[in-house]
Amino acid sequence: MACIEARGLRKTFGATTALDGVDLRVEEGRILGIIGPNGAGKTTALNAMLGLTAYEGELRVLGRDPWSERDQLMRDVCFISDVAVLPRWARVSQLLEYIAGVHPRFDRAKAEAFLAKTSIQLANKVRNLSKGMVTQLHLALVMAIDARLLVLDEPTLGLDILYRKQFYDSLLNDYFDRSRTIVVTTHQVEEIEHVLTDLIFMNRGRIVFQSSMDDFELRYLEVMVHPEKAAAARALKPVQERQVFGGSILLFDGVDRQQLAGLGEVRSPSIADLFVAVMGAQSGQAQGAGR
Amino acid sequence: MSTGSNAMSESLQAQSVAPVAFPATRTFYWSVRRELWENRSIYIAPLAVAAVALFAFSVSAIAGIWEKALRLNLTHPSEAVAQPYDIAAGLMMLTCIVVSVFYCVDALHSERRDRSILFWKSLPVSDLTTVLAKVSICLVVLPLLTFAIIVAMQSIMLLLSSLILLVRGQSVAALWTELSFFRMSMLTLYHILTAHALWPLPIYCWLLLVSGWARRATFLWAVLPLVAIGGVELIVFHTWHFAALVGSRLIGDAPAFDSPDNMFPSGPMTHIAAGTFLSSPGLWIGLVVAAAFIAAAVRLRRYQGPI
Numbered sequence: 319m320a321c322i323e324a325r326g327l328r329k330t331f332g333a334t335t336a337l338d339g340v341d342l343r344v345e346e347g348r349i350l351g352i353i354g355p356n357g358a359g360k361t362t363a364l365n366a367m368l369g370l371t372a373y374e375g376e377l378r379v380l381g382r383d384p385w386s387e388r389d390q391l392m393r394d395v396c397f398i399s400d401v402a403v404l405p406r407w408a409r410v411s412q413l414l415e416y417i418a419g420v421h422p423r424f425d426r427a428k429a430e431a432f433l434a435k436t437s438i439q440l441a442n443k444v445r446n447l448s449k450g451m452v453t454q455l456h457l458a459l460v461m462a463i464d465a466r467l468l469v470l471d472e473p474t475l476g477l478d479i480l481y482r483k484q485f486y487d488s489l490l491n492d493y494f495d496r497s498r499t500i501v502v503t504t505h506q507v508e509e510i511e512h513v514l515t516d517l518i519f520m521n522r523g524r525i526v527f528q529s530s531m532d533d534f535e536l537r538y539l540e541v542m543v544h545p546e547k548a549a550a551a552r553a554l555k556p557v558q559e560r561q562v563f564g565g566s567i568l569l570f571d572g573v574d575r576q577q578l579a580g581l582g583e584v585r586s587p588s589i590a591d592l593f594v595a596v597m598g599a600q601s602g603q604a605q606g607a608g609r
Numbered sequence: 610m611s612t613g614s615n616a617m618s619e620s621l622q623a624q625s626v627a628p629v630a631f632p633a634t635r636t637f638y639w640s641v642r643r644e645l646w647e648n649r650s651i652y653i654a655p656l657a658v659a660a661v662a663l664f665a666f667s668v669s670a671i672a673g674i675w676e677k678a679l680r681l682n683l684t685h686p687s688e689a690v691a692q693p694y695d696i697a698a699g700l701m702m703l704t705c706i707v708v709s710v711f712y713c714v715d716a717l718h719s720e721r722r723d724r725s726i727l728f729w730k731s732l733p734v735s736d737l738t739t740v741l742a743k744v745s746i747c748l749v750v751l752p753l754l755t756f757a758i759i760v761a762m763q764s765i766m767l768l769l770s771s772l773i774l775l776v777r778g779q780s781v782a783a784l785w786t787e788l789s790f791f792r793m794s795m796l797t798l799y800h801i802l803t804a805h806a807l808w809p810l811p812i813y814c815w816l817l818l819v820s821g822w823a824r825r826a827t828f829l830w831a832v833l834p835l836v837a838i839g840g841v842e843l844i845v846f847h848t849w850h851f852a853a854l855v856g857s858r859l860i861g862d863a864p865a866f867d868s869p870d871n872m873f874p875s876g877p878m879t880h881i882a883a884g885t886f887l888s889s890p891g892l893w894i895g896l897v898v899a900a901a902f903i904a905a906a907v908r909l910r911r912y913q914g915p916i
Contacts, residue, residue: 368730399731405647406723
């Protein structure tokens with residue numbers, strides 16, 4: 319069974335279209351990254367999956383309709399939607415007690431073990447913790463829940479680099495076990511690059527690119543081309559070209575590695591490079607249509 | 610077999626027998642606990658008022674004011690004896706109303722204001738359970754708490770006045786015979802549950818609904834429509850029916866007693882009229898209206914996110 323299955327997912331806020339017909343299938347055990355510019359519809363898509371917003375079209379998460387069955391769905395789904403949503407008046411011990419009271423899959427001892435590795439005390443109030451500590455606390459609570467799907471919406475926004483690194487490290491080392499599914503959106507693409515198994519780019523409410531990371535590494539190659547070989551390289555139809563000091567870097571889609579090796583130094587592009595290429599092509603198309 | 614594998618098989622077993630869902634009562638209980646953690650004024654305010662009232666009573670008892678009343682008003686001694694107890698109870702009920710109003714106006718607003726609604730919604734607790742837990746604060750928790758505080762307060766008052774009489778070498782017999790403490794407590798409990806829990810419920814549920822709907826100035830949005838309706842009625846028909854209706858709901862002017870002229874229902878002429886109360890259309894219309902407001906608030910919470 320697919321963990322998430324969406325067909326023709328649409329959502330409008332007045333005149334704005336946040337989701338414009340999204341088709342998506344996420345199998346269990348994957349780590350999917352959703353990348354897109356601000357206002358691309360990432361958060362709206364996640365909110366629809368979590369039963370936080372109504373939508374048009376078909377959507378099943380773990381076989382359930384999120385909008386009408388949110389409370390049942392939340393036994394198997396956890397989410398951290400940006401930082402600082404924990405109630406500021408609560409004590410850490412109260413949060414543990416409460417979740418143990420309402421969540422059948424919460425392991426309080428596990429949460430306390432995670433917290434013991436941090437400087438957070440059980441008697442602390444959330445309002446007295448720093449932003450980074452609140453995120454640590456939320457992650458400890460979520461990791462102690464034996465969920466099948468974890469949704470993270472900009473989980474490290476506004477955190478310093480130490481907390482950000484630690485966040486993904488503990489997520490991978492202490493939580494992910496290949497039977498769980500994780501969906502994550504972030505602007506800090508380079509941080510999750512090595513974590514992902516699948517990748518989606520969104521723009522203007524649509525999915526403009528999707529690929530598994532394995533395919534991505536096979537398909538896309540980047541070549542640093544010397545000026546004298548630029549013409550030959552351009553004949554191979556690169557999807558993007560950018561100028562750097564001492565030459566240009568050309569991005570190729572599905573061109574043989576051997577063929578490229580003669581033109582210059584070949585390497586795998588980063589997600590950020592591909593993102594810029596795909597979004598650039600997008601806005602070019604939009605401008606063409608506008609003319 | 611090593612202890613490690615023992616522990617593992619145990620944890621596997623625990624996993625397989627772990628319930629898929631908790632019973633609704635358990636989720637409800639923890640939702641109410643959450644309200645008491647978040648809104649500590651629910652119990653701090655009544656306790657503070659009770660402490661102040663007890664202080665005032667001890668001052669007046671030591672000054673002998675109520676003792677004097679006992680001697681002067683010999684035709685109705687029990688009324689005079691009961692008067693400070695009634696005033697204390699009335700004060701607590703007024704506190705209960707004020708706390709309920711302020712609690713309801715904020716109940717579904719604060720979780721949206723501080724964005725914690727995203728956290729609460731990430732847990733397997735339905736919107737219905739959450740809203741009902743909030744309703745139960747003013748329908749059950751506050752009334753019973755108020756009753757408990759009143760009984761405790763009146764017990765202390767009784768002991769205190771007995772002590773003062775004994776110290777002065779006077780007899781406590783008159784005090785203890787004229788004040789039927791148990792009857793007074795039972796009347797208070799009945800009065801609180803009818804007049805201050807069931808009767809004003811539509812008002813409290815209206816406030817809850819507005820707190821879940823308004824983005825800001827919840828109190829204004831809650832009160833203005835009522836003022837507008839009352840104002841239109843006054844201008845068009847020159848009557849006060851709507852204002853009187855809302856007022857009677859709020860102060861708990863319920864048809865719960867068969868009582869001629871008592872402001873506080875513990876006088877000797879007061880009789881419980883449970884039949885009249887339970888068969889009064891006002892009660893049932895009020896409950897239906899309250900249920901409609903609750904249903905609307907539950908539906909609204911599904912659509913609402915942080916503001």
